[in-house]
Structure formats: structure tokens, C-alpha cells
Amino acid sequence: MTTTESDPNAVSITINGREVTARKGDLIIKAAEDAGEYIPRFCYHERMSSVGMCRMCLVEVDTGRGPQLMPSCMFPVSPGMAVFTDSPTSKAAQEGIIELLLAQHPLDCPVCDKGGECPLQDQSFSHGPGESRYVEEKRHYEKPIPISDLVFLDRERCILCDRCTRFADEVAGDALIQFTHRGNLTQVNTFPDEPFASYFSGNTVQICPVGALTAKPYRFKARPWDLEETESTCTTCSVGCSVAVQSTRDEIVRLQGVDSDPVNWGWLCDRGRFNFEAVNSGDRLGTPLVLTEQGHLATSWNSALDSVRQLLDDALAAGGPSSIAVLGGARGTNEDAFAWARLAHDVLGTPNVSAQMADGLPVGVLGLERATIDQAASATTVILLGPDLKEELPVLYLRLRDAAEKKRTRIIEFTPKASGLTRNAWRTVFYEPGLQDDAVASALQQTDIAEQLATGEVVIIAGRANLAESSAPTVAALVALTAALPNAKVLPALRRGNVVGALQVGLRPGAGGLDSIGILAAAAAGKVECLVLLGADPLSDVPDADLARRALAGAARIIAIDTFATDSNRLAHVVLPAAAFAEKSGTTTNLEGRVTRVAQKVTVHGTARPDWMIAAEIATRLGTDLGFGSVADVTRAINENVDGYEGVNDDSLAAAVDGVIAVSQTIDPINAPLVRFGDRNAYDFRLIVSRTMYDAAVGTQHSPSLADLGVGTAIHVHPLDVARIGSAVGSEVKVTSSRATLVLALTTNDSVQRGTAWVPFNQPGGARIGDLIDIDASVTDVRIESL
Amino acid sequence: MSRLTEDNVRVALEIIGRYPKARSATIPLLHLAQQQDGYVTNDAIQHIGELVGSTSAEVFGTATFYEMFKFEPVGKYLVNICATLSCALMGADQLMHHAEHVLGIKAGSTTADGMFTLEHAECQAACTEAPTLQVNYRYRFNVTNETFDELIADLRAGRLNDEIPGHGTVARIRQRIPADRAVGAQAPDDVTTAPIWMATPLSAEGAST
Amino acid sequence: MSTATTYAHTPGFYSGDRPEIVTSRFRYDDSYTIERFLATEGYEGLKAALARPATAIHEEVKNATVLGRGGAGFPAGTKWGLTPPGVFPRYLVVNGDESEPGTYKDRLLMERDPHQLIEGCLIACYAAGLSQCFLYIRGEMALAQERVATALNEAYAAGYIGKNILGTDFSVDMVLHWGAGAYVVGEETALIESLEGNRGMPRLKPPFFPAAIGLYGKPTIVNNVETLANLPWLLCHGADEYVKIGTPTSPGTRMVAVSGHVKRPGVFEIVNGTTTFRDLIYGDEFCQGIRNGNELKAFVPGGGSAPWFIADQLDLPFEGRLVGAAGSMLGSGAIMVMDDTTDIPAAALTLTRFYAHESCGKCAPCREGGTWLMRILERVVAGIGTSRDLDQLYEVGETICPGAFPHASSTALDIPAVPFPYKMTTICFVGPSAYAPIHSALTLFRDEFEAKIVKRTFIPVTAVGAGQ
Ligand SMILES: Cc1cc2nc3c(=O)[nH]c(=O)nc-3n(C[C@H](O)[C@H](O)[C@H](O)COP(=O)(O)O)c2cc1C
Ligand code: SF4
């Protein structure tokens, strides 16, 4: 009671006669739940606006004017309010609704994916009348119909709760499914020939309170009661969404979003949700391989590790420690990265280590004052200077979209090309690739923008918007921004799952060491005696394809640790099979620096091993005991040795559901590079190359449900620029850069600005757009000509 | 299957311009599309979505909610016979049976020659003149079998072409707001202050009620 | 001897020697032209209003307690006062979606005297500080749309609408908007959804009271056509004159339509609060009794949603509270009369079918329950119902309206009235309205339902010519 007096946010009400203290603004349905009185519901969802549509949550509420039936999902608590969740009228209403909802609902629970975890089923038992008096003909629809490549809809099962449609419109911003028709004929559907092509469609399946929406990868795969589940973190991108990994018979069958308040609010993107298929893929590497005259041959770990030792010894003998380079490690755990950092820096003694793939930003970006996702989503202003978040960090996109939609935050976007957030941006400043620092400088001069930036907290989200230019122009703009806004915090928009963790725990250049570009250049120049590819696939990840090819050709020795055979490790002298997501446990660090657990759910494929263990074994073979007997040892070592991770240990991780923030304090902030441009010819188009959610990435290509969803390779120009190219849309054109000439299909795209051309990066089967890109040039200009 | 013609796009933009938010013009534009093609085509729905800034699915969801929008061709004349209480009390059922007999179709279908579509309608706000019907939303009151037959004959013979346009056209007179008189619609969030004529605010008593 | 007169150009309308507040121009066949309007006190009310401060006009309207004519009967002046102080912009949305079964008045007012409506809107906008007005006219009313469009064009040209009206700094745009056929859109929050380009699905009140959170989330006044049509007269003659007509609780006049089995169905502007149902149905001035000298069986006093009355209630005056206490409501001023030849279950079915068909589909009880009621009743009417079906009708009704449901008293059956209101599990009144006719019919005429179940014969809804 004392709390009630002291706490201004406390509201005391009675629920079924019992005094309880609720929070001001709480909806009755939530207040009751917190007080242990569960009110049945279907349409209500904590992360979406209430619509009071299903009427399941009706309870009698007395606010002084006598008991009234009210949908408890629509009304906030008020002082002295009396709620009756089980009064005769409340019960009558709830039983009535259940009976009415079941009236049209087919009785196909035995063959329904939802059976066993179905709110309608459960609440019919807990709050239903027990028997139905409905004898009329039920509604009939063709069942089920595919509404997208990933989702099926069974309209007979649908109870019209408006959850999926609300999600699509309100949360994802893809209002592609809608209620159509009216009254008893109301149904959910798409526009006739426009599928529910949303990057977030899987969420609608998860929140559907019946089995109306089902996901292709899971349909008929398992029954809920056969599922085992463990909480983990999605490492597909660096947002690090909380997930529940569900398996049956030691095979992953489903990922469900878990509501982490500071991170994903329960949402996942479809790539993160469905690319577990790759873990189950039959193409996984299961045994070590050594290169022989006959190509790769399977071998034992023992001999493979001996060869590794041999290769490293030879390299040390031939060129000394700095002739060894380690590339990659951004897709593993903190433990994997730390063990490899120790091996590289301390055991092998090379400073040439990088977890990035020539497509990121200088490590110094992590030396800037770091923002959290929550800080970004509640800041007065967010400045976007980076990639299209909807494509690369999808759930961060959802959080920022929400911030803008709810008018908490104004987004100022600097971009060479309209992005997924352009619709929600308060200002969008289009710049010509390479000229972002000019754009920033002049924007800061504008009074309305200046005023806006002066009004409150500012968070800058920085990353690479264009792979066809060096990081220099972006860094220059970022430095200009941080100089102008000394109090602004920065959220690094680096993409790979644990890139921030890998860099922070040590997979970054040591004193005088080479970064990823330097490593590749050195290898190309024949200066690398041994190149270690730690889950790295330069041929598909490095923008400059020619550089990647020359590097792999020029490296005297290659050791690859990977989950799949790739073009890049096809010529490796030794390939060691690595444990994949859900096959190993440990911790990961998201872009905020938030450390959360990743958990093992299934046994590893074949004899694959986690990267950290491989590092430890190699160290041992080289005569050093890293002291890592278990993953816990490595976690402890990180806690004891890595700056920023002082607070990260088993106890704190166990205590903090949402993870522990670890931000490195000793990384020097980036400083402005000098940007030099080649001269641009008026006929040329300035090239933008950027990633889309679905591409030729290994994890996507080995997930059958996702493999075909890529946008495909084509050169996109502004509709008004087609004329000067003189070729018809859809026809093939010759695209020439200083590096090479490619033949690409021509298409138009409103989001592309005039004078620029966009090509999606690394698309399956497409021409290698990387051939056009020269990593040393600040920008890439191309000439587009008809054949 | 057609998008709005250039002329209709001009009309559409004029209509959109009257609303603080473009989406409000959705229903008027659907009527415009139906006036153009006799029914609402998918292309028109897409086009309207582009014009008001909604997805096709949103426009489709709105369109299918409303009785008057048809998504495949209907007869030149849509004959709606009211079936609600006042008309039912005065013989709407017999009238419908007669109509079905005369036109040789069941309610809800269209004659082979594409002239007539016959439908049950709900209360038409002419209850004292029951039974009533509408042909393309033009009224006929106290309809008897005889007057119904005459009506059909007149329509067939084109004697009512002046009074009754083909299906799709509802009002033939449009509102036009002269540019020099228009106040102009403002985005709701751009207005925050009381209009100037509100010299004094509403009485506190009024405001607090 | 009846002094009632009718005009070729106002089918169904009868004037008499009664006060004419909204129908005074109906006698002219060119009543809808601006010329006629200006020649008959047109826009005088607006001028009178503009001569005084907005707040004073608001007070004037409040003092006259102009009851809403759309169904809820809420005083217009009070409603305007519910807008949160200092929050702008505010909008006026005119509800011209008239589609409640039995209702026929707003269409006449729009077709015959559009300028009067426009003037009323202007007065409301001036008084309540509403900066834009949307006239939402039912989609099926082609003529009303054309007449209002013409009037708007005339009034804009003549300087009555738009920038600096009549040289003052009062400026407001009026936009004609059409519906497209959906009864529920008459409900004010659905009307707003529809006006925003959405499916016409009602919003929950609270929090979405239009006066606070309405069109585009801004304060919005939704008023019925007839309500607004009262304002010009009110401003010309003053609140004092206005309240002299009718009763203190129901001042002024009201448009009512009496349809069905009466000798002379018609639309009348009656004195509010005093005129009784007996006057209306039997009065010489009005409907002159039941057709063919038949007996009155039942009548719906306030539009299809209203529970039914029988002869016992004939002497009730047209007064909201009394009618509510007697177990029904005045609603939209629509009276539907059924004589003793009427097949009651079949009659009820036409209304239940209406509301089931017009459900927006948002609330499960209305979407599923309304159709379920209709299916059962269809069986009963078709003569293939079982006695179980009759209880079933009540049980399904209970899922829409738990607890006691209002109905009239009956001396014959010796049952007392159950007064308004009822509990409901739905957002708006469409759900309950599907049950209301069934409940009334079953309560007051259960024998007719049982007869069908036993005899399994089919009597057509109507009895045209019966007794002729
Ligand atoms: C289902 C339903 C249908 C309605 N239909 C109409 C209508 O057709 N016309 C109307 O003016 N009011 C209608 N109303 C009442 C409106 O919601 C609203 O109360 C009224 O327009 C307010 O105007 P007033 O205060 O001037 O009466 C309806 C209400 C409901 C619940
Ligand atoms: S009661 Fe019926 S019409 Fe009204 S909101 Fe609910 S479903 Fe829609």
C-alpha cells in the first residue's frame, strides 16, 4: 500500500473483489494478467494497437455507474475501478463469443499445425460453453491458399481477429493483406495478383491465434507436443533478435520470435526465421578435407590438424608471423572469435586479423559513443547514414519505423537511393555516391534541420550504403556529423551476426596490422604465406571480385573453417567443418554491444566442431595451451581479459533476460580520411551496389524456402534516364566501368535517383557485379550502352 | 481492364485536392472508376492506390466493403428492388417474383442481352412510397406489376436515356470549387490554432460538459 | 376535415397547419434553387449568426436544446461543447447516410432544400470553430447528390461558402462526399472511417468519441441532416421562439415517416414531444387509420432497430424518455405499421436479414450471431423450424445482448414493459438490432411462431389486397 501512496504511477483497483495495484495507463486485460487473472483474448496483442474486435475479453467493469460489459483490451485502468472477470454476465459473454467463433470454425484440429498450441482450442476448453448448438452450414472457402512464397492462408479457420492484417499495416508497413468483403462474408486476403511479399510475413504466422496462417517451412513438420525448445539469439544479422529454437528428433523445425523489450519486441525477419533450413542441409561439411591432386579428400581431424600445423609452421618459416592473415569470424560466437583472436595475435603473433570483409567501416566506428536500439527508437532525431535497414538490419527497421510512426522520433536520412525508411523519414537527403559529406555539410546549414537537431538527443546510425564506393566518403560524413553533434551517439550498422563482438573481443588488426582490404591486397601481391578463412567467403562477400580472386590465387596457403563448401574454400589446403547456429552454445554481441546467449539445440552435423575448439586445438598443436576446455572457460576468459566485458559472466547473463551491454572503451575513434575522386564523365552513371535481404549468401542458398527469393541481377535506373541509354526496359545493356564490362538487364526503379544506377549485390546466378568494382577507387562510374 | 483516363485523372486530382488526406478520396475515385468502365477493374484499383497512396490491397479491402461497387460487368441497368420491412409489407415479394418472371432471371443475375441486372436491395429511404425500386439509383415509387412492365419497356426502348444513365454513373452533376473561393485543404497536423473568427474560445462550461 | 396538402414534387410529404421549421419551402417546386432560397429568408440565419460572436451562437443553439435527429437524440449544442478546448483543427461531418429501415426525411431535406442544409452547416462551423465541412450523402441517393452539388456550386459562386464568407473573416470549405452502400456507415465512427477512405467499421467509444478523436484523429462534430436543417430557422427567430414549440425536453418539430399498412403513409413535420402515435396513425392530419379498416397489430416506433409497440402504446407522445421507459426508442423518426394481416415472423425476418446483411463484420457476435439468427428464423418462416429453434433464437440473442432485453408491455399477455437500455457484447447497435425485431415478435406474438412450427405452412410476408 505504501507504494500506492508514494508511486504516482500506481492505480489501485479491485479485480474480483481483490485489491490490486496496477500501473497508470495499463489496459485492464494487462493489469488483470499481472494480477494473475487471465482474461481470454484473441485480437489483443501487446505490441500492437488494440482494436477490440474479437470481443473475447469482455468483462464487467464498474466505474461507479454500475457494471458494464467492456472489452478489457481497450480500456485503461482507472482508480477505484472494479473488474469482474468471472461474474455470471462476464462468463456468459465469453462463452457466447467462443460459441460464435467456433460456429464457423472447421473441426480439423487433428490435421491442423496449430493443434496443441492453439489459443482458440485452449480457450474453448477454459472459457467455452463445452457444446455448440450451431447446426447451420459453415462458410466454405478454397483452403489453404498461398498468399506469399512462405505463407499459406486457410480462410475457413480464420476468426478475423485482425492480428495479421494489423501487423502487416501497423508494424511492417506492408499493407498487402486486408479484410475484404463485409459482415458474415468478411475474409482476409491479398489483392488478386499482389502476394503478401513482406520481409516479415512469418510474424503473422506466429501471432495467428488459430491455424489460419501456416509457414511453408513448418507445415506438417511436427506436432507442438513433440517440440523441444531452447531460447537463443538469432545471429543472421547484428540486431540479435531473441528466438526460441524448436526441434524435434534432433532436427530444427521452427524458430519463434521471443519478446525482448530492448531488441526485437518478439518480431523476426523471414530470413532470420527461416534460414535455419541451412543448418539441416545435406550439403553441410561433415568431415575435414585436405587438398590433394584429386582435389579435396575427407580425412580425420587428427591428420587435418597436423596439416594445419604444418601449413602454419611452413608459413612462419617462409615469411614470419606477419605473413599469416586471419580473415572472418563475424558469423560465430564471442567465444569463437576470442579463441581465434588469441591464436592469431598471441600464438601466431600476427597483427593481420580482420572480422570484416572489405564491406564494413573502419574498426574505429566502435570507438564512438555507442547508442542502444532503445535510445535510437526514443531519440528526438535519428540520422541515417548507412544501408537500407529494411534490407540489412530488418528488425532495427521495424523499431525505427515504429518510432517514426508513433511520432516519437524524426528521421533524417542521408542516402543515395530511396530506402525502406524513406516513407517514414522526416527529411530525406539524396546524395550522389561519394558526396555524402557535402550533403551532410549543407543539410546542417538548413535552419529547420539545425533546429530539429538542437531540440533533443540525436542518434546516428552509420554503415555502408554503397559497396561500389570506398568507406572513405561515409567515414568523412560521419566524422563531420559527430564533430557538429558532439553529444550524438552512434549505432554502427554493420551487418554480420557477430561482427561487433568479433571486433571487440580481438578479431581486428593489431598494432601496425592490416585490415581486410590490406590483407586481401597483400595476398594478391603474394605477400601472404597463409590465409585463414574463418567462415569467410571473399568471393561472395568482398565487393571487389577481382581483388578477392587475386587474393585467393596469391595466398601461398589457405586454411578454411566453414559450414559449407564455397567457391572461396574450393582451393583451400585444409577445410575444417565448423559447427553451425544451434549446434553450439556461447554468447554473441549485437550492434549495440548487447551480449546474449546462443544455445545449442541439436547435435553437430558430422564431426563438425565449434570454431573456438578448433582454435584451441591448433594452439595446442603449436605448443600453446589456451586453457579452453569448455565454452565456459572461453566466456570466463573474455570476461577477465576483454575491455568492456567486465560485467559479462554467467551470473549476469543468467540474471539479465535481455543481455548485458559490453562496449569496448579502448578502440580509438575513427578520424577523417581524405577522399579522392576520379573525374567523372557526363555520360556515366554513378554506381550504387547494395545488399537485399535475399541474396546468394550461403545460409540463404541452402535454405530451400528462401533460395529463390532474390531480386535477381539487373541494372536499375531512374525511369527518366532510360531515354538517354537508348535501350528498352528489360533488354540487355553493356555496363562498363574502369575495371570491366558486364551485360545486365536494364530496368527502371523510382527509388533510384537520376544520374545513378543501382545493382543489387551478390544475387544468385547473376553476373558477378563485383567485377565492376575497384576497392581503391572512392566511387565507381559506369557507362551504360545498348548492345 | 483499364486505368483511369487522362480526363478522369484530372478529375481525380481535383477531388483528392479537397481532402486533408488523399486517402479520403478513395470512395469517390472508386465511383469515378465505376462510372468510366461500368464496374471497378483491378487496374483501376491499382491506379487509385497510386493516386491516393494506398496499396492495392487497401483499396480492394475498402471497395469490397461497399454494396455499390461491382467487380465484374453488370447489366446496363441495375434494378434494385427494396426488400426491407415497409416495402415487404406492401408487396415487395410479389414485385420481385414478377420482375424475375418478366426479366427471366433470378435476383442477383443479369439478362443474357446484358441489359438488366436484378438485385434485392435494402431500405431505400422511400418507405412511405412502398414498394420502391431504383434503376441505377433513380427511384420508382409505389411500383405495381404494370408500372414495372412499362418501366422495362421504356428502358429497352431507350425512352429514359435522358433520365437514367448507364450503370456506373450516379450523380451527373459534380461539385466544383472555384479556385478563387476555395480555402484549401490543409494537412490536419499543420493546423494547431483556432480559426480567426473564433474571437473568444468556447465557454468553459461548454468545453467542460 | 384534413388540411393536409401534398405536392407532386415531394412524394409522400404532407404539410398541414403545423409549425414548419425545416419544410417551409417544400411548397415551392423550385425550392432547391438559390433564387427561391434567397427569396424566402435564405441565408438570413447565417447573416444573423455572423453578426454576433461565435460563442454567442453556440449558446443560442444550446439554449434551444436542438435534439439530434439521427437516432441518439443528443442535444447539438451540448455535443459541440464536447470538443477538447483549444484543440484544432475541428471538422464538421454531416450525416446524410439515411438508411435506417423506415426512415425517410433526410433525403427530402437534401433534395428539396439543400441550401437550408448548407446554411445550417455554415452556422454550426461558425459557432463551433469547425474549419472544414464534409457532407456525407448516401451513395444510392443520386438526386440528393446532384441537388446538393448544384447548391454548393451556387453558394460558392455567391460567396456563401469558401474564403471570407460575406466579407467576414469566417472561411470554410464544404466538400460533398458520397457513400457507396453500407448501412453501418451511418454510425458516426464508421462514417469517419469511411470518410478516411477505409472500410466502414465502427470505432470503439470511448476512446474514439468523434468530438474528441474524430476525422484524422481531430475533434469532429457529426450531425444529422435534419438536426442541421433546424439551425437557419433557429437563428432567424431565436431560441425563445424555438422552445415555444414542443415540450421542454423535446422542443421544436420533428420529421417522421409513417409507412406500412396505413391509409395514407407519409412524411410529416410534427410538433415534437406532444404528438402521440395515435395521432400519427389515426389522425386525420396524418395517416387516417389502418388501410381497409383492418386492425392494428404492431408498429415499430423508431426505425428498424427499435423494439416493437402494439395498440397498448398508441397514446404515448413522441417523447424520448417516455418511449424509452415503455421499452423502445424514437430513433430516427420512422414508424412502420403492421395490420392484422401481417405475418409477424416473416416481417421480423425482413429486419433481421437487413441487420445481418449490413453487419460490418468486426464483432463476432454481430458477424456470426446476426447471420445465425437469420438462418434459424428463415427455417421457422419457411415452416421447417422446430420448437427448439424458438428457444435457440433467445439463446443466440443472449450472446449479443446478455441479460434482459427491452420490450413493450401487453395487457393481453399481461406482461410489463422492460425499459431501455440493454447490455451488449458488440461495438455498435447493428448487432443488437438484428435481435430486436425477433425479440419483440417472439415476446408479443409467440403463438404465430408456434403456429408455423406446428402447421408448417407458408404465409407470404404481405397481404396486399386483403379485405379488398
Ligand atoms: C448502426 C447505426 C446507424 C446509424 N445510421 C444513421 C444514419 O443513417 N443517419 C444519421 O444521421 N445517423 C445515424 N446514426 C446515428 C449516428 O451515429 C450519430 O449519432 C448521428 O449522426 C449524430 O447526429 P445527431 O446528433 O445530429 O443526431 C446511426 C447510428 C448507428 C448505431
Ligand atoms: S455490431 Fe456489427 S456492425 Fe457494429 S461494429 Fe460490431 S460487427 Fe460492426
Ligand code: FES
Ligand atoms: S482481445 Fe479484446 S476484443 Fe479481442
